[in-house]
Amino acid sequence: MTIRYVSTRGQAPELDFEDVLLAGLASDGGLYVPTYLPKFDAEKLRAMQTMSYPDLAYEIVSPFIGDCINEADLRAILKDTYSSFRHPAVAPLVQLEHNQWVLELFQGPTLAFKDFALQLLGRLLDYVLARRGEKVVIMGATSGDTGSAAIEGCKRCDNIDIFILHPHERVSDVQRRQMTTVIAPNIHNIAIKGNFDDCQAMVKTSFVAEPFLPDGRRLVAVNSINWARIMAQIVYYFYSGLALGRIDRPTSFSVPTGNFGDIFAGYLAKQMGLPIEKLVIATNRNDVLHRVLTEGVYAKLSLEASLSPSMDITVSSNFERLLFDLADRDGDVLRGWMETFAEGDLTLSNEALEKAKALFDSDRSSDEETCAEIAAVWRKQGYLVDPHTAIGTKAARVCQQDSDAAMVTLATAHPAKFPSAIDAAGIDAQAQLPAHLADLFEREEAFDVLPNDLAEVHQFMVANCRA
Numbered sequence: 001m002t003i004r005y006v007s008t009r010g011q012a013p014e015l016d017f018e019d020v021l022l023a024g025l026a027s028d029g030g031l032y033v034p035t036y037l038p039k040f041d042a043e044k045l046r047a048m049q050t051m052s053y054p055d056l057a058y059e060i061v062s063p064f065i066g067d068c069i070n071e072a073d074l075r076a077i078l079k080d081t082y083s084s085f086r087h088p089a090v091a092p093l094v095q096l097e098h099n100q101w102v103l104e105l106f107q108g109p110t111l112a113f114k115d116f117a118l119q120l121l122g123r124l125l126d127y128v129l130a131r132r133g134e135k136v137v138i139m140g141a142t143s144g145d146t147g148s149a150a151i152e153g154c155k156r157c158d159n160i161d162i163f164i165l166h167p168h169e170r171v172s173d174v175q176r177r178q179m180t181t182v183i184a185p186n187i188h189n190i191a192i193k194g195n196f197d198d199c200q201a202m203v204k205t206s207f208v209a210e211p212f213l214p215d216g217r218r219l220v221a222v223n224s225i226n227w228a229r230i231m232a233q234i235v236y237y238f239y240s241g242l243a244l245g246r247i248d249r250p251t252s253f254s255v256p257t258g259n260f261g262d263i264f265a266g267y268l269a270k271q272m273g274l275p276i277e278k279l280v281i282a283t284n285r286n287d288v289l290h291r292v293l294t295e296g297v298y299a300k301l302s303l304e305a306s307l308s309p310s311m312d313i314t315v316s317s318n319f320e321r322l323l324f325d326l327a328d329r330d331g332d333v334l335r336g337w338m339e340t341f342a343e344g345d346l347t348l349s350n351e352a353l354e355k356a357k358a359l360f361d362s363d364r365s366s367d368e369e370t371c372a373e374i375a376a377v378w379r380k381q382g383y384l385v386d387p388h389t390a391i392g393t394k395a396a397r398v399c400q401q402d403s404d405a406a407m408v409t410l411a412t413a414h415p416a417k418f419p420s421a422i423d424a425a426g427i428d429a430q431a432q433l434p435a436h437l438a439d440l441f442e443r444e445e446a447f448d449v450l451p452n453d454l455a456e457v458h459q460f461m462v463a464n465c466r467a
């Protein structure tokens with residue numbers, strides 16, 4: 001039986017993997033989730049323990065992909081995907097203290113965990129498109145890490161033209177240069193004279209507007225609601241839990257969280273059989289999710305800029321996928337909840353809140369606490385963490401208490417990506433960009449500056465799609 005995908009809001013058609021890969025939001029406004037999950041028992045986990053990252057990835061993702069890609073091709077795609085990572089282990093573990101570990105997810109080309117999903121997504125899309133004889137256009141908005149990871153993931157894709165919007169003069173130099181120095185005929189960086197919300201609004205409107213692309217080309221989304229991204233992220237939970245030998249005893253994970261994509265993958269790993277005790281939602285001052293767990297109320301907040309910009313969010317779009325399970329996978333109930341949320345606040349039922357609390361723990365850090373944690377980890381362990389990871393290591397300590405489960409913090413970005421936060425921590429440490437990015441500041445940049453005007457952006461895209 002192959003896994004099919006249903007919308008959380010229950011009114012869109014069921015799809016197979018290939019269509020979910022190409023779809024963004026479901027037509028009813030919901031997100032796609034698998035109809036069931038593959039399960040791995042202890043014996044299978046033991047067999048998986050010695051596998052290389054790409055081989056393990058094959059075990060985890062192949063049930064979700066089903067017969068959409070044959071075994072030899074999928075194995076080749078996975079091998080190629082993770083060969084772009086610098087460390088031979090792909091996702092190495094570093095021990096900080098007794099029972100405290102960091103999983104370095106920043107060994108990919110753009111130094112953030114998003115490479116795990118987007119390096120794979122680009123290759124999967126290109127494979128499927130070549131077979132269908134189709135070309136698509138990817139459009140995305142970024143305030144930081146997603147844009148560069150998407151660009152790196154698609155730069156060699158023959159069947160994809162990619163247009164990434166960023167707010168002009170409002171992203172950091174490192175983050176901008178990681179996007180604008182990737183020069184390829186299918187890559188287009190657009191600096192919009194506006195803020196991030198303006199960029200995001202243009203992208204959202206483009207997906208629901210009248211088709212505007214040449215010869216009926218499809219517009220594809222690569223934001224974290226894309227199911228294939230979540231799927232790819234399940235793998236490193238298994239990889240690290242198994243590397244720590246945790247088959248009969250559980251591991252806990254502390255996850256620096258924004259849109260809830262990364263930690264939702266951990267939740268799935270647990271359903272699939274990996275022994276996990278707690279999943280810790282680590283947030284910055286944009287703490288919608290910390291509030292859900294502590295107060296039982298899911299409410300949109302206003303955006304506050306922080307030292308951990310990749311976690312600056314007002315809503316966590318993937319939280320809807322968890323809510324769907326908390327609603328016992330009833331699309332009608334979930335739709336009602338999301339309508340209530342759209343009007344203001346959603347108060348969880350006691351039953352839903354208790355279920356969530358049994359799975360998740362949470363902690364919030366201010367910028368001051370983030371800096372103090374960067375400094376503390378540096379002084380104590382001589383290990384430099386980026387501000388997102390610091391929020392995770394602090395939450396790990398707060399939430400571990402006296403549990404003897406191994407606690408793994410996901411290190412979501414390399415410290416060299418966020419030099420200003422390291423400065424703010426006031427420590428005598430500097431992170432060097434890895435060799436492949438050492439000359440980032442000498443490289444040629446290419447981007448176009450456009451007004452905050454959707455018609456002009458669409459015109460630009462039409463004029464710049466490859467034939």
Ligand SMILES: *Cc1c(COP(=O)(O)O)cnc(C)c1O
Nearest residue numbers: 145258259260261262310412413
């Ligand atoms: C995207 C990102 C996050 C947040 O991940 P979500 O899946 O949105 O919760 C955390 N840290 C870094 C460095 C990121 O780039």
